[in-house]
Amino acid sequence: MSVELKKAIESITPDLLQGYLESQSWVKDGTISNKAIIWHRDNVDSYSQEVIQPTDSNIRSYEQRLIEAIKSVAEFESRTVLAVIDDMLNFSSDLIKVRVVHPDVEGGTIPLEDGVLLIEKSRDLMIASTLSTFKKQKVFNGSRSQNAQDFLSKLKLGQTEIGSFIVNLISPIEINTEIQKDSCETSLARSVTVNLARSLTAISEAMNNYANSKSVFDFEETVTKGVSANLCDALIGLSGRAKTRRFSIMIKAGGLEPGPIHYSDNYEFSSQSIPNLEAASEYLKGRYTVRNFEVCGFVSVLKHLPNEDNGQIIVKALVRGKIKSIAIQLSLDEYWQAFEAHKVGNEIACIGTLNVSPKSAQLLDPKGFDVIERKGGIFDDET
Structure with missing residues (x-):
């Protein structure tokens, strides 16, 4: 077993695996000595597919049984084991991946000052999206509401990845009651994620219009869709101190809260788009x-x-x-x-x-x- 796989497996708890299986329409079909659950598919054509999920992490063969269960899921989904594990680890959270692309980050490293700026502006991106989830306005200054601050304090920074350079922002989904599940109410984490996707869609469309019209008033209607000067400044900062890096933002919804986001899950920004973002920021600031x-x-x-x-x-x-x-x-x-x-x-x-x-x-x-x-x-x- 590779070191990468072993480290990932250690983070998979029985509850996490069970939640993932339930979300993917696997059906419980018995138990084995209170130490494992048998799962099958809920239709005749694929009923032969089976997953034996270990439920007692204290048994001596727990790790091996867990790998076998995940391999069964990966085989059914026609994906790699690591891809399935990645989804399981992010099952209870929405994930925002910020990826920067430039010759100086291809080796998986980044200049220190730009690395600090990247983390700072990734945080600012989430702050802007959170604030505009509660209230739509052109610029956010001053103190934040307690609800917004409480949510921001729960956000996590995941391990960075090699892939030009990737920062992972983790937004835990909290569904506290059965009432919330039954009434299909949206969690605050998902509301912020949807608002981020909506605002990125709006600013991308407005920048395309502005490139042709050169009218800053193209940015006016984006405010009602969650765009603010704070969001634009965060995006500008992701391009680095020299504003030369291409970057993308990928949004991956956690499986704990079902339902599509209804917006794109990937947004690309070239260095050529930075002047348009700067024009948007200035306009929203009243300049x-x-x-x-x-x-x-x-x-x-x-x-x-x-x-x-x-x-x-x-x-x-x-x-x-x-x-x-x-x-x-x-x-x-x-x-x-x-x-x-x-x-x-x-x-x-x-x-x-x-x-x-x-x-x-x-x-x-x-x-x-x-x-x-x-x-x-x-x-x-x-x-």
């Missing part, structure tokens, strides 16, 4: 640029110092359905036109590059300044 944006609204503030040949106005205008105060630098002639428009209650309009940050907005390189005259007097009743 973005829109070219050829038309500002149309009322002047609320005017600023002009003596001897200056320009002036600044603040315009209250709609941006994506929300009122923003937009600063615009105008020539002196246009400034005085805006001044008169403000006096009589007319709107102004001009086009430029809208630069937005969380606390301010500015229209750069304004062109086509115009005053939109109101019909009737400023105090006339509207009809």
Whole structure:
């Protein structure tokens, strides 16, 4: 027996093997001296398939009997023993595998600083997915809820693997009552896993759209699907300090909680996708640029110092359905036109590059300044 197989076998408990067999539609068909359970398939065509599961780990031949049982399962499933053991070990947990690919990790090692960053950003990925499971928002700052913190404290870091370089994140499934099993309620672990898959699907689709449209507003609708700036930053970090590594995220649902996730189980990100993720992150943080944006609204503030040949106005205008105060630098002639428009209650309009940050907005390189005259007097009743 190989060292790898022996180490894996040591982690298979009788309850774990029994749970796996039950989840794969094996049926109990008797016992042997209270030391083993006989299992068969539940249909006539494959009833001859048999697994003898040892239930007493204290018997002298327990390890050999366990290997024979797993070999029987592997033969029926047409898979390797190690593949079946891997599924059994992760039976009670959802598994997220983060794999990075780059020439400097092909030997199964990774530069220390990047290795630390990889673990840190893998953790941040799960934090972002957990927080957006409870509440959908663009950015998460500050303290976390107790429910979120309790769940995050139960996550585990599995052994890293050679395969370019793989980090295993283990999310234990907790189904505490028969009521939960019978009513098919979803565990928090599975809810977070589904939310992660949903958000990765949404950001992948939005990045494809953004690559063609160059409109940051393509990222707006991703928020309702669990995407946040925190998630984008975690994904960016997985590409390494130089942002040059390709990486993938594989999601494997534990068998303890039945039912499909309904999303892809593998997501690929190239180094070329990093600028798009950065654009998404900046937009969700409230920092973005829109070219050829038309500002149309009322002047609320005017600023002009003596001897200056320009002036600044603040315009209250709609941006994506929300009122923003937009600063615009105008020539002196246009400034005085805006001044008169403000006096009589007319709107102004001009086009430029809208630069937005969380606390301010500015229209750069304004062109086509115009005053939109109101019909009737400023105090006339509207009809």
